[in-house]
Amino acid sequence: MKALFISPNSPFESIGGVERYVINLINYFKKRKDIKTFLILPTTEKSHTTVDGNMTIYYDNNLSIPRKKRSAVNKASKEQGFSDLIEEIIKKHGIDVICAENILFGPPAGYSFRLNMIAALYKIPLMLRLHMYAETPLRIALTNELMWDRVSCVSKSVAGDCFQKGTNISKLSTDYLGVNTLDFNPIPKSRDALKIELGLEKDVKIVLTAGRIITGSKNMLREKGMINLIEAFSRISPRYPKLRLLIAVAKASDNLKDEFDNTFEMLLGYIKINNIEDKTIVKMFELDQMPNVYRGSDVLVLPAEKNETLGQIFLEAMACGLPVIGAKTGGMPEIISDGYSGYLVQPNDPIILAQKIEKILTDKKVRNTFIKNGHITVEEKFTAEKQFADFHTLLKSIVISNKKIIL
Numbered sequence: 001m002k003a004l005f006i007s008p009n010s011p012f013e014s015i016g017g018v019e020r021y022v023i024n025l026i027n028y029f030k031k032r033k034d035i036k037t038f039l040i041l042p043t044t045e046k047s048h049t050t051v052d053g054n055m056t057i058y059y060d061n062n063l064s065i066p067r068k069k070r071s072a073v074n075k076a077s078k079e080q081g082f083s084d085l086i087e088e089i090i091k092k093h094g095i096d097v098i099c100a101e102n103i104l105f106g107p108p109a110g111y112s113f114r115l116n117m118i119a120a121l122y123k124i125p126l127m128l129r130l131h132m133y134a135e136t137p138l139r140i141a142l143t144n145e146l147m148w149d150r151v152s153c154v155s156k157s158v159a160g161d162c163f164q165k166g167t168n169i170s171k172l173s174t175d176y177l178g179v180n181t182l183d184f185n186p187i188p189k190s191r192d193a194l195k196i197e198l199g200l201e202k203d204v205k206i207v208l209t210a211g212r213i214i215t216g217s218k219n220m221l222r223e224k225g226m227i228n229l230i231e232a233f234s235r236i237s238p239r240y241p242k243l244r245l246l247i248a249v250a251k252a253s254d255n256l257k258d259e260f261d262n263t264f265e266m267l268l269g270y271i272k273i274n275n276i277e278d279k280t281i282v283k284m285f286e287l288d289q290m291p292n293v294y295r296g297s298d299v300l301v302l303p304a305e306k307n308e309t310l311g312q313i314f315l316e317a318m319a320c321g322l323p324v325i326g327a328k329t330g331g332m333p334e335i336i337s338d339g340y341s342g343y344l345v346q347p348n349d350p351i352i353l354a355q356k357i358e359k360i361l362t363d364k365k366v367r368n369t370f371i372k373n374g375h376i377t378v379e380e381k382f383t384a385e386k387q388f389a390d391f392h393t394l395l396k397s398i399v400i401s402n403k404k405i406i407l
Contacts, residue, residue: 002036002093003029003395004086006115007101008063010041015250015287016212017312018102018131021154021177023287028388030055035392038089044254047085060085065107066255075108082107083114090122096399099127099152104139116146125149125402127395129175132309133161140165150398152391155310155331175394176334178387179315179378184291186321186375194296198281203242205361207233208297208322210248210290210313213263214256221263225303225327227270231350232301234274236358243361245280248293294320299360303327305347311335315382318342318374323360323367325353335382341373 011019022041029037030053043059050057062081089095098119103112119126128148134140143151144166151167152175153159159174195202211224221227226247233245247267252260264282271280285293294300300317302308303325310331314324318335324342326332338344343356360367 001034001396001399002038002096004038004040004089004095004098005101006040006063006086006098006103008042008065008103008106009101010043010059010253011287013042013044014253014256017177017310020287020312020316021131022101024178024180024384025388026052026055026057027180028384029392032392035395036093038093038095040085040089058085058089063107063111064255075110079108079110079114082111083118086115086118090118090124095122095124097125097127097395097402099129099395101129102131103128104130104134104142105132109138109142112142112146116148120147123402125398127152127398130154130158130162130309133158134165143167149402150394152394155334157331157334158309173394175391176382176387177310177312177315178382178384179312179319180384181319181378183288184294184316184319186319186371187291187295190292191295193292197292198244198246198283200244201242205240205243206246206297207243207357207361208246208248208293208300208317209302210250210285210293210300211302212250212252213267214252214259219259219263219266221267221270223305224308225301225305225347226267228303228305228348228350228353229301230270230274230276230280232353232357233279234276235350235354237276237279240361243279245276246293246297247280247282248285248290249282251284251286290316291320294322297322299323299325299357301325301353301357303345303347303353304329304332306330308332314342315378319378321371321375323370324374325356325360335377337373337377340369341377342370 007022009018011023032054037055040058040060042064043061044064047061048059062078126148127150129152131154134143151171152173154177156174159172209229213220237243271277294317300322304327308330314335317324326336326344327347328344329347336342336344345353
């Protein structure tokens with residue numbers, strides 16, 4: 001079987017949940033002998049191709065969409081270049097199935113239209129993989145009206161949202177993301193590495209939050225719950241002189257530098273307003289640094305108010321032995337069982353959030369229970385190996401069904 005994946009989110013240009021998934025996808029499929037995979041990623045550089053094991057990666061400048069205004073000619077040229085590459089790959093390699101990862105978010109609608117037309121022309125089954133909620137009328141229409149053979153959602157929350165907005169139930173499936181437990185695991189020896197890097201004493205406790213502060217050009221500070229967390233932290237920090245808040249900010253792509261800088265300054269403003277400048281560290285980490293960030297922290301808190309479709313960082317943290325606090329929104333309750341593997345709080349309630357943070361920091365029994373059960377949850381349901389094996393099986397079933405229809 002030969003599969004083509006397309007992702008407008010590249011882990012080599014930015015860091016976020018989709019980018020983490022793409023890294024796991026590469027690491028899984030490049031080792032498989034029973035499926036040859038091809039992946040198209042955006043690049044701001046000249047288009048080029050690399051081969052990694054059994055995966056060929058096409059870095060396509062036509063999939064890199066600048067934020068500045070462009071002429072209609074430039075837009076059409078990029079869309080045509082994108083189409084030409086897909087047809088070239090199909091003709092050269094005989095693709096059996098195409099999976100478009102989050103293509104409704106970022107590229108203009110023309111990319112989805114062209115992809116659908118090409119898949120129909122060559123009679124190749126086409127899957128839309130949704131990592132985010134389709135919230136605008138255009139994205140809802142693109143999800144429901146185009147010729148996707150399957151709409152794969154990263155959580156039941158996303159699938160339910162699609163169904164409520166009119167997606168054909170027969171096309172919907174929930175296919176969870178997973179975490180690479182070879183990289184994300186509890187290694188006691190590396191626990192002090194983070195504090196050494198940050199210049200902190202060993203007895204300092206760290207409250208960690210991590211993630212994007214912008215999605216596209218949109219400010220995500222409130223939606224990710226960071227403002228709520230800053231207020232909650234300011235309530236308990238006076239009682240704990242050796243408590244620190246670490247905000248691990250995800251790197252943005254170069255074409256979003258202005259939006260990122262403006263939001264970053266706003267984040268620093270909220271920290272100053274709440275008088276926790278001397279107890280807060282804001283830092284960008286690379287993806288390969290995150291295992292030690294989790295291992296060196298004492299609790300992960302991400303009380304997102306909306307848009308957290310699943311929460312890849314919860315899986316990573318739990319795999320590294322870090323207790324977690326999320327919110328009762330989106331896909332977070334599908335990962336965290338309240339009181340069993342972590343805490344779930346109502347969004348925008350800094351008083352309750354502060355109490356839950358303090359409980360985990362001070363109650364050793366609760367902390368150890370969450371660490372143990374969080375690890376069990378990941379091992380039983382959310383390893384990348386398990387999820388990609390299931391997804392691999394799904395791709396095979398789509399190809400088989402398509403061949404029966406053609407015959």
